[in-house]
Amino acid sequence: MKHFLTLLSHELRMLLVSPSTYIAATAFLFFMGFIFTGILESYTKAPQEASPAIVFFSTFFLPVFFMVPLLTMRCLAEERRLGTIETLLTTPVTTTEVVLGKYSAAYILYVTLWGATAGFFYILKSFSNDPRLLDSGPLIGGYVFIAVSGLLFVAIGVFASSLSRNQAVAGILAFVMLAALIIGGRWLGEAAFLSRDVLAPAKAAVDYAQVFSHYDDFTRGVIDTRHLLFYFSGTALALIFSIFSVEAKLIHS
Amino acid sequence: MPDPLPPAIEVDHLVKSYAGMTAVADLSFTVARGEIIGFLGPNGAGKSTTMRILTGYLPANSGTVRICGHSVATEPDAVKRLIGYMPENNPLPEDMRVSEYLYFRGRLKEIPRRKLGPRIDEVLELCDLKRVRHKIIGQLSKGYRQRVGIAEAILAEPPVIIMDEPTIGLDPHQILIVRDLIAGLRGRMTVIISSHILPEIEMTCDRVLIINRGRVVAQGTPAALRREVLGRTAYGLTVAGNIAGLPALLQAVEPSFKITAAGEPDATGFVQLALATERDDEFGEPLLQALIAQNYRVRAISRAHPTLEDVFLAATRRTWDATQPNPPQLPPSGPIP
Numbered sequence: 001m002k003h004f005l006t007l008l009s010h011e012l013r014m015l016l017v018s019p020s021t022y023i024a025a026t027a028f029l030f031f032m033g034f035i036f037t038g039i040l041e042s043y044t045k046a047p048q049e050a051s052p053a054i055v056f057f058s059t060f061f062l063p064v065f066f067m068v069p070l071l072t073m074r075c076l077a078e079e080r081r082l083g084t085i086e087t088l089l090t091t092p093v094t095t096t097e098v099v100l101g102k103y104s105a106a107y108i109l110y111v112t113l114w115g116a117t118a119g120f121f122y123i124l125k126s127f128s129n130d131p132r133l134l135d136s137g138p139l140i141g142g143y144v145f146i147a148v149s150g151l152l153f154v155a156i157g158v159f160a161s162s163l164s165r166n167q168a169v170a171g172i173l174a175f176v177m178l179a180a181l182i183i184g185g186r187w188l189g190e191a192a193f194l195s196r197d198v199l200a201p202a203k204a205a206v207d208y209a210q211v212f213s214h215y216d217d218f219t220r221g222v223i224d225t226r227h228l229l230f231y232f233s234g235t236a237l238a239l240i241f242s243i244f245s246v247e248a249k250l251i252h253s
Numbered sequence: 254m255p256d257p258l259p260p261a262i263e264v265d266h267l268v269k270s271y272a273g274m275t276a277v278a279d280l281s282f283t284v285a286r287g288e289i290i291g292f293l294g295p296n297g298a299g300k301s302t303t304m305r306i307l308t309g310y311l312p313a314n315s316g317t318v319r320i321c322g323h324s325v326a327t328e329p330d331a332v333k334r335l336i337g338y339m340p341e342n343n344p345l346p347e348d349m350r351v352s353e354y355l356y357f358r359g360r361l362k363e364i365p366r367r368k369l370g371p372r373i374d375e376v377l378e379l380c381d382l383k384r385v386r387h388k389i390i391g392q393l394s395k396g397y398r399q400r401v402g403i404a405e406a407i408l409a410e411p412p413v414i415i416m417d418e419p420t421i422g423l424d425p426h427q428i429l430i431v432r433d434l435i436a437g438l439r440g441r442m443t444v445i446i447s448s449h450i451l452p453e454i455e456m457t458c459d460r461v462l463i464i465n466r467g468r469v470v471a472q473g474t475p476a477a478l479r480r481e482v483l484g485r486t487a488y489g490l491t492v493a494g495n496i497a498g499l500p501a502l503l504q505a506v507e508p509s510f511k512i513t514a515a516g517e518p519d520a521t522g523f524v525q526l527a528l529a530t531e532r533d534d535e536f537g538e539p540l541l542q543a544l545i546a547q548n549y550r551v552r553a554i555s556r557a558h559p560t561l562e563d564v565f566l567a568a569t570r571r572t573w574d575a576t577q578p579n580p581p582q583l584p585p586s587g588p589i590p
Contacts, residue, residue: 083344091361
């Protein structure tokens, strides 16, 4: 792990000097701001049950579908397409260090972008002076959920990037995998055929992997270790597969 | 390290096949420390594959490779600290500045931060890159990019440098710079370069290794190779007369004389011939006298100076001929697991 910090600082530096990062950040904040304004408007029309933070974070999957593939599709696919992975892996670094460095950089950017949305709540607080609008529980729970689920989402993006040398293919793969996890899990959970007794274990597994129900728990302030375990183990698995994928491509190249 | 030092590169019965195609078939060679070796071969001969195996980037199917006594397969980390590698087509990140890139690579190669700054200056100076040190690599011309790749390979002063076609795409002036650069490493570092530009190899390298179809077809110093592959001395002759009687006449002049190539007679009956002999001394004059005595009409006679190009063509053709009778789907290779 000697070179992890070198690789991480290199990746972060490359992200910071690249215009596409700023374009993506601006687009993200614009989009999230648009959603936030919409939520506040609905509060001015009629009293609502949930706090704005709950509604705001419940739209997490929209930016995840677009931001995560955009942030991660480059990382390994581009190295392979340019061939720089060859010069990288012939220095004393290991594949694990390379994958972890790229993953960490993408994750840090992801969390930073989400962190910037805290500004919305700050503005709301300083202008509304209404403590009911700012319930700190869901707010903190929402950010913890974003940070923890982001681990898995970004790892899936990195894995998709390790599968192809074409950025576009990697991006679409990441999108499909994330959609399958978030929307597909929900759809399976509601599907009638799984309710049969024979399939009870499968049903239990699907219920365990419900991203939306994890989200509900987190915003209610319940930080369940089972959920944490789900995201941590999923992240580890996706990263191990990414490392294997990079190495397998070398052996069978 | 044990005394006597192990050779810089030891390749023993190396085999590598991709999806049923044998790229490297039973390749064995040794490179001494401080030697500059040229790696020649037609396209698809297995040059790049061999170099990639030497760096530990690709695993071999069988056989062993040792760099300074360390096995590439079992001690990849030790080997990676001993080599500087510039791959084929010299891949570089597009959006970094030259000095940034060298700094990053230096850190990865474990050069202490304190020494890295002066070393980067030194390498930039060596490769004549001072003027572009703050430029973005993606905007550099091919020649500069190539030199950035070379600078990167020699950055950590590794004992073994492996460069896959370092002079490709350079103009003659830049080739000269690269050649001087490589010659400057002589004695300090072991350099292995592959190239298609044969005069380049001839001028820089101590020894040449010609491979074809994954096996060594000739190796030695350029002069020794010339002798081995083409005979000691070669002559070009343009002559008219009794061509059928020519071999007997040549035998009379010098027993080892033989005709290595003969053209078709032209409109005036002159034939161009290439002759070779096993001896080093001059046979021009006795040959000319014998020809005139036999009423041959001689238009030209010259002592040929075969270039490495001729050696290369002859050596690779020789293996081509040797492998022709075999059915192409059965390469005569070593053990493939």
